[in-house]
Amino acid sequence: MGHGHGHGQSSGHGASRAADRKRLRWVLAVTASVLVVEVVGALLTGSLALLADAGHMATDAGAVVLALGASYVASLPGGKRSTFGYHRAEVLAALLNALVLLGVCAYLAYAGITRLADPTEVEAGVMVVFASFGLVANGVSMLILQRADTGSLNIRGAANEVFADLLGSVLAVAAGLVILVTDWTRADPVASLLIAVLILPRAFFLLRDAAVVLLEIAPLGLDLDDVEHHVRHVEGVVDVHDLHAWTITSGMPSLSAHVTVTDEALATRGVGRILDELCACVAEHFDVRHATFQVEPVSHEAHEDLGELH
Secondary structure, three states: OEEEEOOOHHHHHHHHHHHHHHHHHHHHHHHHHHHHHHHHHHHHHOOHHHHHHHHHHHHHHHHHHHHHHHHHHHOOOOOOOOOOOOOOHHHHHHHHHHHHHHHHHHHHHHHHHHHHHOOOOOOHHHHHHHHHHHHHHHHHHHHHHHOOOOOOHHHHHHHHHHHHHHHHHHHHHHHHHHHHHHOOOOHHHHHHHHHHHHHHHHHHHHHHHHHHHHOOOOOOOOOHHHHHHHHHOOOOEEEEEEEEEEEOOOOOEEEEEEEEEOHHHHHHHHHHHHHHHHHHHHHHHHOOOEEEEEEEEHHHHHHHHHHHHO
């Protein structure tokens, strides 16, 4: 005897994904424009910070394309073999974005250290102009993505890329101003190293959160002992076992359990009512709305133990 509650979640995720895709398309247009401008600026000025920011803009554009594609794939209906659908395409996109960010950090660290040892001349005034354009554009992109409150790892991955670009633009402007005022050319590679240091924690956090979903670890903040405690207090429940919790994709926690109830409770309230009470329990206390319970009468416990032995 089993029952699952997942009603309304798919349509809700579909609507939020459509809104996310609209935001991502705007961000892609802005990012591509800034990329072209900053490449031209880096070639004209010889700035490593501007070139680093332009290089990261290229990875950012790729990340947004990846996030868009993953959002479309995640919206496809499931099939006979893909019973949960393709929701985790978004998580895979977030994982790939995290790995790209780590690669960008490694490149910026290498290039920055190399340029520190052998600084080159930089056209600081022109550098500031181009970096300022990137700063404004990245600020617009960040505002667009911050309006998405879905908690999607896919959107977070794209937002982390844009945030890194925003940092890059801020530091490129600062480096240009320092060179303009003091003629200290090492400000350029120092800015590149600071960008790498600031990006690194966000990349690791994104990588961790994607891994938690893919490894089917219980969602953060969901204490299974607490879940068991609440389920045991549903009237008629005498035991809870085989309790599992995982995340299908961002914002879609799931739970399954075997619940033993008294024969009297089954006789007086029926399976349907007990299942509704169990699902209401985890939905109200833990906001888990995709739950599956296998209800077993006390008289079935011997059979359950036999099955575990085999």
